[in-house]
Amino acid sequence: MAGLIERWRDRLPFGPGDPVVSLEEGSTPLVPAPTLGERVGAEVWLKIEGANPTGSFKDRGMTCAVSAAVREGAGAVICASTGNTAASAAAYAARAGLTGAVIVPEGKIATGKLAQALMHGATVIALRGNFDQALQIVRELAERRPVALVNSVNPYRLEGQKTAAFEILDELGEIDALCIPVGNAGNITAYWKGFSEMGAAPRMHGFQAAGAAPLVEGAPVEHPETVASAIRIGNPARWEEAMAAMRDSRGAVAAVTDEQILDAYRFLASREGVFCEPASAASVAGLLVHGAPEGAQRIVCVLTGHGLKDPQTALEQAGSVVPCDADGEAVERAIYGEA
Numbered sequence: 001m002a003g004l005i006e007r008w009r010d011r012l013p014f015g016p017g018d019p020v021v022s023l024e025e026g027s028t029p030l031v032p033a034p035t036l037g038e039r040v041g042a043e044v045w046l047k048i049e050g051a052n053p054t055g056s057f058k059d060r061g062m063t064c065a066v067s068a069a070v071r072e073g074a075g076a077v078i079c080a081s082t083g084n085t086a087a088s089a090a091a092y093a094a095r096a097g098l099t100g101a102v103i104v105p106e107g108k109i110a111t112g113k114l115a116q117a118l119m120h121g122a123t124v125i126a127l128r129g130n131f132d133q134a135l136q137i138v139r140e141l142a143e144r145r146p147v148a149l150v151n152s153v154n155p156y157r158l159e160g161q162k163t164a165a166f167e168i169l170d171e172l173g174e175i176d177a178l179c180i181p182v183g184n185a186g187n188i189t190a191y192w193k194g195f196s197e198m199g200a201a202p203r204m205h206g207f208q209a210a211g212a213a214p215l216v217e218g219a220p221v222e223h224p225e226t227v228a229s230a231i232r233i234g235n236p237a238r239w240e241e242a243m244a245a246m247r248d249s250r251g252a253v254a255a256v257t258d259e260q261i262l263d264a265y266r267f268l269a270s271r272e273g274v275f276c277e278p279a280s281a282a283s284v285a286g287l288l289v290h291g292a293p294e295g296a297q298r299i300v301c302v303l304t305g306h307g308l309k310d311p312q313t314a315l316e317q318a319g320s321v322v323p324c325d326a327d328g329e330a331v332e333r334a335i336y337g338e339a
C-alpha cells in the first residue's frame with residue numbers, strides 16, 4: 001500500500017517531482033463497533049489511527065510537514081508535544097536525515113512516546129512547564145533559527161491529516177457524525193477541511209477532558225490536568241477553526257471526565273478488542289455519555305493513538321496477573337478454580 005501523499009497526491013500540495021518522506025502511513029482500518037453501536041442505538045465505526053507507523057494520526061500530518069521541509073531545504077525540525085507529535089516528528093526526521101528537537105512537558109508524556117522520540121535520535125527537552133508554554137517557546141525559536149516547525153500550526157500538517165476524512169468517505173460513503181478528541185484542535189480542523197473538500201458535512205463532535213476543556217469553558221485553562229496526557233492542553237492553537245468546524249457542521253464541543261474516559265478506554269479494550277490510548281477514548285466516552293447526536297444513524301469515532309503508547313495507565317487500569325508455580329495442576333487450578 002502506498003503512503004498517503006502518493007495515494008491522495010491530486011488533493012495535496014505536492015507535485016510529481018517533489019521529495020516524499022513516507023513510512024507508508026494512512027489507509028488505516030475502519031472497524032465496526034457492534035457492542036458500542038448497540039449501547040448508543042446507532043451504527044458506529046472506529047477509525048484506528050493507532051495503526052499508523054508510529055502509532056498515532058500524527059504520521060498523516062508529519063509525512064506532509066517533513067516532505068515540505070525537505071523541499072524547502074530545511075536541515076532540522078522542531079516541535080512542542082504532549083508526546084505523539086514528538087514520536088512522529090522524530091521518526092520522520094530520522095527517515096529524512098534531518099535533525100530533530102522535541103520539547104515535552106517534563107514527567108507528563110506517556111512512556112512509549114518518550115521511548116520512541118529517544119530511539120529515533122531526537123533531542124528531547126523535558127520542559128519544566130506545560131504544552132502551551134512549550135508551543136509558545138518553539139514558535140518564537142522557529143522565527144530566530146532556520147528550523148521547520150512541525151506542530152499543527154504548520155498548514156502541511158492539516159493537509160496530511162485531512163486525508164483520514166477522505167478514507168472514511170471512500171469506505172462508507174456518507175456519515176452523519178464524527179466523534180473526535182480535541183487537544184490543540186488541529187485534527188478536528190483537518191477532518192472538517194477534508195470533509196468539506198469532498199462536499200460532505202457530518203456533524204463534528206469534539207470532546208475535551210474536563211480538566212483541560214478551554215473550548216467548552218470558552219477561556220484558556222492555565223493549569224490543564226487530565227489522565228489523557230495527550231490532550232493536556234489549555235490554549236489550543238486552532239481554537240477558532242475548531243469552533244467554526246463544530247458550528248458550521250451543527251456539531252458541538254463537550255467535556256468528559258477522566259473517569260468517563262477511563263471507562264470508555266477499558267470498554268473498548270475488553271468489549272471491542274480495540275486498545276487505544278486514554279486521549280483517544282475521549283471520543284467514545286463522549287458518545288457514550290452524551291449519546292448519539294439526534295438523528296445520527298452512522299457515526300465514526302476517531303481513535304487517535306495506540307494503547308501501547310501508555311503502558312503505565314493500562315497496567316493501572318487493568319486486572320492483575322495471577323502468580324503460579326511451574327506445575328500443570330497448579331496452572332489448571334489457577335485457571336479453572338479448585339476442583
Ligand code: AN7
Pocket residue numbers: 056080081082083084085086152181182183184185186187188230231277279280304305
Ligand atoms: C492521541 O502530540 O498535541 O486536537 O503534541 O496525541 O489535533 O491536538 C497530541 C494530540 C488526540 C489531540 N489524541 O489532537 C501532541 C499533541 C491523541 C493525541 C490528540 C492528540 P489535536
